[in-house]
Amino acid sequence: MEPAAGSTPIETPDVSGAYPRLGQAQIELLGRAGISRATSAGEVLIQEGTSDTDFFVILQGTVLVVEGSHAAGGTQPAGPGTRILEVHGPGRFLGELGLVEGQPAFVTAVSAEAGEVLQIGGDDLRRLVLTDAAVGETILRAYLQRRILLISTGAGIRIVGSRFSRDTLRLLEFAAANRLPHRLVDLEDDEHAQAILDRAGILVSDLPAVVLNATQVLRNPSNADLALAMGLRIVKEHSAKYDLMVIGAGPAGLAAAVYAASDGLSVVLKEGFAIGGQAGTSPRIENFLGFPAGISGGELIERAIIQARKFRVQINVACLASAIELKDGEFRAEFNGSGPASSRAALLATGVRYRRLPVPRLEEFEGISVFYAATVHEARLCGLQPVTVVGGGNSAGQAALFLAGTGAPVRLVVRGADLRADMSRYLAERIEDHPGIEVLLRANIVGVDGSGALERIVVDLGATGEQRVFDSRYLFIFIGAKPHTEWLRGTLALDDHGFVLTGADLEDLPPEFSHLGRRRLPLETSIPGMFAVGDVRHGSVKRVTAAAGEGSTAVAMIHEHLRLLRDGPAGARGSEGR
Numbered sequence: 001m002e003p004a005a006g007s008t009p010i011e012t013p014d015v016s017g018a019y020p021r022l023g024q025a026q027i028e029l030l031g032r033a034g035i036s037r038a039t040s041a042g043e044v045l046i047q048e049g050t051s052d053t054d055f056f057v058i059l060q061g062t063v064l065v066v067e068g069s070h071a072a073g074g075t076q077p078a079g080p081g082t083r084i085l086e087v088h089g090p091g092r093f094l095g096e097l098g099l100v101e102g103q104p105a106f107v108t109a110v111s112a113e114a115g116e117v118l119q120i121g122g123d124d125l126r127r128l129v130l131t132d133a134a135v136g137e138t139i140l141r142a143y144l145q146r147r148i149l150l151i152s153t154g155a156g157i158r159i160v161g162s163r164f165s166r167d168t169l170r171l172l173e174f175a176a177a178n179r180l181p182h183r184l185v186d187l188e189d190d191e192h193a194q195a196i197l198d199r200a201g202i203l204v205s206d207l208p209a210v211v212l213n214a215t216q217v218l219r220n221p222s223n224a225d226l227a228l229a230m231g232l233r234i235v236k237e238h239s240a241k242y243d244l245m246v247i248g249a250g251p252a253g254l255a256a257a258v259y260a261a262s263d264g265l266s267v268v269l270k271e272g273f274a275i276g277g278q279a280g281t282s283p284r285i286e287n288f289l290g291f292p293a294g295i296s297g298g299e300l301i302e303r304a305i306i307q308a309r310k311f312r313v314q315i316n317v318a319c320l321a322s323a324i325e326l327k328d329g330e331f332r333a334e335f336n337g338s339g340p341a342s343s344r345a346a347l348l349a350t351g352v353r354y355r356r357l358p359v360p361r362l363e364e365f366e367g368i369s370v371f372y373a374a375t376v377h378e379a380r381l382c383g384l385q386p387v388t389v390v391g392g393g394n395s396a397g398q399a400a401l402f403l404a405g406t407g408a409p410v411r412l413v414v415r416g417a418d419l420r421a422d423m424s425r426y427l428a429e430r431i432e433d434h435p436g437i438e439v440l441l442r443a444n445i446v447g448v449d450g451s452g453a454l455e456r457i458v459v460d461l462g463a464t465g466e467q468r469v470f471d472s473r474y475l476f477i478f479i480g481a482k483p484h485t486e487w488l489r490g491t492l493a494l495d496d497h498g499f500v501l502t503g504a505d506l507e508d509l510p511p512e513f514s515h516l517g518r519r520r521l522p523l524e525t526s527i528p529g530m531f532a533v534g535d536v537r538h539g540s541v542k543r544v545t546a547a548a549g550e551g552s553t554a555v556a557m558i559h560e561h562l563r564l565l566r567d568g569p570a571g572a573r574g575s576e577g578r
Contacts, residue, residue, distance in 0.1 A: 104230065271318075322334045325491070344565060404434055
């Protein structure tokens with residue numbers, strides 16, 4: 001939306017509850033934590049790329065939310081690639097999810113005219129959101145919707161590089177998986193690319209680069225560098241020993257961290273790639289208790305992150321675990337991309353990763369046309385081009401429905417003869433009823449082809465015994481998973497497939513930890529004080545609700561272990577008798 005020069009901007013309509021107007025009672029409640037002050041035309045209230053911004057409620061006047069540089073003193077955006085995203089009037093508030101989660105601002109807010117605002121410090125706003133249901137839920141719900149809208153419109157940080165560059169694709173994947181608003185400025189076909197390079201002083205040797213704002217640029221950053229800049233890492237180094245170290249921030253790890261920290265334990269949460277894991281990429285989880293209309297994986301995870309921060313969990317992303325050992329009653333873990341961490345108890349929740357198809361040339365297209373998650377970012381790449389989804393489980397079904405819902409023609413390739421064999425019935429029925437999805441049963445992809453990007457696939461149709469070639473610009477693969485446990489081999493007991501053995505499944509080992517004077521706990525591994533939950537654990541139910549349940553259940557066992565370390569066997573027996 002870009003108003004003509006001199007005209008009054010039209011206020012952005014409320015979309016899905018993203019831009020609610022606060023009532024007088026809510027404004028008065030917020031007013032107790034802030035101050036009212038006048039604003040001048042052209043005054044920048046929030047500058048993109050800056051952290052620790054304040055919260056503003058508009059009392060009088062109009063405020064523009066813009067992406068890119070802004071010409072002070074006017075209502076028109078200036079500079080290549082700059083655009084007006086939102087226009088807000090009295091009663092509305094500024095900001096988005098990053099303000100609550102401690103991330104830098106992804107957009108700029110500037111007064112279009114002289115007016116008045118209620119200004120509240122970021123820390124005070126976070127405290128209100130987390131403790132006052134009367135206004136907190138209104139703000140949080142709006143912020144969650146605004147994050148979705150920012151991502152879908154391609155606003156946020158600019159990742160400048162070639163879409164054929166592995167490092168560019170790595171950064172795009174990292175940003176998408178962590179639900180960071182971003183846009184690719186493609187050197188090959190973006191008309192603003194050269195202007196952005198010139199304005200930011202970016203050399204070709206610096207690429208890919210991440211432009212945070214007009215003055216902040218990350219040159220060929222690692223995932224850890226980007227995580228630190230985006231507020232996804234609390235600290236680089238850990239000087240203190242924690243009560244609990246959680247490795248893996250999917251639903252199981254997040255649940256354990258939240259419950260343990262809410263009980264008063266000091267908790268560090270380390271994640272190798274993206275908070276939320278595979279659950280965070282799910283377009284909609286329809287069987288999660290308490291959400292009859294379903295909830296997106298992204299919203300579920302963002303709410304969990306806010307809870308974790310509320311209880312002061314130390315969250316660190318892009319820290320891939322490489323080793324862990326128990327020495328002198330203390331766990332010490334090493335990580336690629338960060339310093340080591342130490343704790344009195346440890347919990348493994350590293351989950352699983354999707355398997356690859358054994359198809360020649362597939363790796364040529366990975367990250368370019370072949371993906372293992374279907375998020376808004378990938379859907380934006382697909383547009384209306386033909387898409388193929390491989391797999392017969394719920395993840396494949398959800399991806400097919402999500403992509404078809406964006407308008408792309410979808411072909412679902414299933415190895416089995418019955419769509420309902422491994423997929424929930426409600427998903428199978430919706431897929432069969434969707435006019436934009438073609439289902440191929442008893443089928444396997446045996447070949448891929450294309451020049452620089454995927455153009456076609458070869459499918460073996462078991463039902464007829466023939467092979468057919470189909471046009472497909474993108475391929476999404478969901479064919480099962482293997483656990484993230486390569487780094488644990490030789491450290492603790494795993495099953496033949498690499499899943500962590502716990503509790504009664506460790507039948508070849510004595511059930512007693514004789515030096516501790518107790519039996520192994522149900523979710524405890526072969527190492528005392530180290531627990532495993534979620535998809536990485538042998539015998540676990542591979543569902544989001546089950547993973548979250550295991551994470552919370554493990555906390556009671558962790559308390560028991562820590563109590564025994566503190567009081568010794570006699571103290572533990574005494575507490576059982578009370």
